[in-house]
Amino acid sequence: MLPFRFIHAADLHLDSPFAGMSGLTDRVRKHLQQSTFIALDRMVQLAVREKVDFVVISGDVYDSSNTSLRAQLRFMEALEMLDREHIPVFIIHGNHDPLDSPRLAVTLPPLVHVFGPVPESVTVVRRRDGQEVSVITGMSYLTSKVKENISLRYNKKAGASELFHIGLLHANVDGNQEHETYAPCSKKDLNTAGYHYWALGHIHSRRTLQESPYIVYPGNIQGRNIRETGPKGCYLVDVDETGAVAMDFRELDTVRWFDMEVSIGDCRHPEDLRLNVERLLTDISESYTTGFSMVRIRITGRGSIHRELEDGFILEDLLIDLRRKVDNQAGTVGFAGCVWVESFCLSSGAEIQLETLLQEDSFIGELLRLAETELAGDIGSDSVIGHALRPLMDQPEIRLLLTGSTREEQREWLRRAMELTALLLLDDQEAGGASA
Ligand SMILES: [Mn+2]
Structure with a gap:
């Protein structure tokens, strides 16, 4: 040859x-x-x-x-x-x-x-x-x-x-x-x-x-x-x-995608999260100096600031601020080494003892166990969630969203619903306890 x-x-x-x-x-x-x-x-x-x-x-x-x-x-x-x-x-x-x-x-x-x-x-x-x-x-x-x-x-x-x-x-x-x-x-x-x-x-x-x-x-x-x-x-x-x-x-690429995590575990205040995010962006920029980075940041871990993040405003403001800076920078010195936050994905949780709650003989315990079972299996039409979603499937837009979503997205929605429900129920318990 x-x-x-x-x-x-x-x-x-x-x-x-x-x-x-x-x-x-x-x-x-x-x-x-x-x-x-x-x-x-x-x-x-x-x-x-x-x-x-x-x-x-x-x-x-x-x-x-x-x-x-x-x-x-x-x-x-x-x-x-x-x-x-x-x-x-x-x-x-x-x-x-x-x-x-x-x-x-x-x-x-x-x-x-x-x-x-x-x-x-x-x-x-x-x-x-x-x-x-x-x-x-x-x-x-x-x-x-x-x-x-x-x-x-x-x-x-x-x-x-x-x-x-x-x-x-x-x-x-x-x-x-x-x-x-x-x-x-x-x-x-x-x-x-x-x-x-x-x-x-x-x-x-x-x-x-x-x-x-x-x-x-x-x-x-x-x-x-x-x-x-x-x-x-x-x-x-x-x-x-x-x-x-x-x-x-x-x-050959000049734009590169990153899927990264930032934990709220060590954050006492949203400002700490901002610093963690900026540190990550600096790391990415230093690891890919020749091109433009696009990053999705998954907020993970459990911590007290989760409740503040839940309403979305903090992350939205942070996103706007970070993007504005990048656009300015790109306009003056070009895109090399710039990092654009494609989105924040909230996957963190409040400081709840999930493992303990999962063992509990209570309504919350029962609910969380159900969510865990559904998370482990397929969210098919036969599942409890599939059943609960049935009335919504009559709405064309929602049906499109649900049927067009990936398994991973569905799991993420379910996980967030589980977190949110647990949090609301716990808040309710505390409020109830106070008035009793
Ligand atoms: Mn192809």
Whole structure:
């Protein structure tokens, strides 16, 4: 085998709108909306700088099948730049940008290959001497909903067997629950094809499912929401003369998401919480100096200030103040090292002895035990809570909220309801006790 080098990227989601985020200033929103394009530019620069032999993109180039014109033009620009540098690009389309989406009829640069709706194999040569090094097999989604196991349609080692075989596939391998199960397949299915490297797309978190042969999700190139935390980028892959693979993750993102906790356990006053939050923001800023951080802060622990936080005003004021400072700072010195609080999530509790109350033979004890049972199980329509929610399900807006929520969100609501109820009942007991 001849050594060569390529970039494996996926899920560019160009022109992702960063919709559904409240409280963004114009400046911040614009910066977020530029981030997927900046990540693309960085990938192009990386390809040129590292002199890769080719680039593979494993689906979801665009964020939506209703492709934005801006996304198409910017992608075209990137492809032209790579073409000018004589770097071929191999692309498949996924569930977000299937082949049937309306797009500009443009002539692609000669070195760009977009795979069609049935698997095909292309032999690739090394740039410096034109020697054949690899066979890439891939197919695009024709429509957005591909429910079939398309991996089974990939040929077993089409082309020369002494070359390095890459499979380009947009799929959910081994039923990842966080993503929709398009093109479901198993590692076993992929292993039987006899390829050396499965360049996957679809799952946005970076993971190498297997090393022999390689089955790799590089993750998306730019995180777009709080579920896409941590560094995002692509893999620079080196294949040596023995066929051994060395993967080097390269960051491409300029906006990074963090999901963090701050405890109220040691806070005597809301001011202490503010200091804890500011300390966290400083830590994040120092750990990611080159880009813009977006952080969700979960307020956790038990403490006396929880009651003051419950009505929301303290956190709301703090949020407004922190954001105002960041917007000013970004306006004067730029976004690098700035930290924006995406939201506060109140998961703290009052100073109640939950464990003791759970043991109690009382109404509160009974209620808390019920909540714990429901928290441990599924909040299905058969559960006590499901039953209690039934009348609310007639309200279209509430039904949408409930059915569209994740299991994690439901648990969080239930946990907060449990805390709040316990607190109200305890207050009531105290008031009752005083008057008796
Ligand atoms: Mn995707």
